[in-house]
Amino acid sequence: MSKLIKQQFTRTRRVLSETLEGLSPEVTNIVPEGFNNNIKWQVGHILVVADLFLFKGQNQLPANYIDIFKAGSKPADWTGDVPEVKTLLEQLNDQLVRINDIPEETFNQALPKPFLGNETFGELAAMGAFHEALHLGQIQTLKRLIETIQAK
Template sequence: MNHLTFKQFELTRSWFIESAESVPRGIASVQPEGFSNTIHWHIGHVLTASEQLMFGFHHKKFHLPAVYTKLFERGTSPADWGGDVPPVDELITQLKDQWDRIQQIPAKQLNENLEEPFIGLETFGELAGFAIVHEAIHMGKIEEMKRVIELGGARN
């Protein structure tokens, strides 16, 4: 990746991981009043969405278990989870592993056009920029939810 995109992704991912690691495991699966998901879901969602954006659309590869899309895709909810759901610590490890794979993407690829535009984005670099913004948005949600839970505005 080019230096600017690489640096932005590196900062955002390191902050996201730091935020996720700071969440007490006892509150990760608590759904605060007024929120439609849990911190656990947001962590899995960022992992899954980044995998789709950085490897699925352009490379046609998905390095995560297929069940992750059923658990963490947009519109899913922990209320619908059944069976084996990966624990938060496993998701954090996978975020770190994913970051290692993202760093291997050649800079020249950022200029390549997507087969078809995605939400108005036409190049792989634009898609990478969207992944960065998406991750930052969900990091903010995690921080909000953590404060609300810690202040007592939660439900199980």
């Protein structure tokens, strides 16, 4: 199971990088009408949620990332230092190395208490991979919408 989960993280992040290739910082910062977030928030949210699900307590990300990219946050509320998408992608790649280094037996371990309906680390990791794919779809939608608006 762990091999498949790791492959899914790798696949999703490869497509994410391809999707973001060539996008300007201006485009990644646009929040289209009817949306709460932009492409940058989506990328940061993927990074933060994976860190919380898979590496809780290891503090691999800057302290302000949780406030910036947690569920319910939005760019309209941002203050202070917000990383560029390029930085977030580098951190996603570094995080992917750490994901692939998780020992196989870890995926069978029970969580201290069930979390979001998941009882094992592997179940939570699978949910994290699913979560990333959902947000990749949001990024693709935002990109297409912004490109369509800009073409008019």
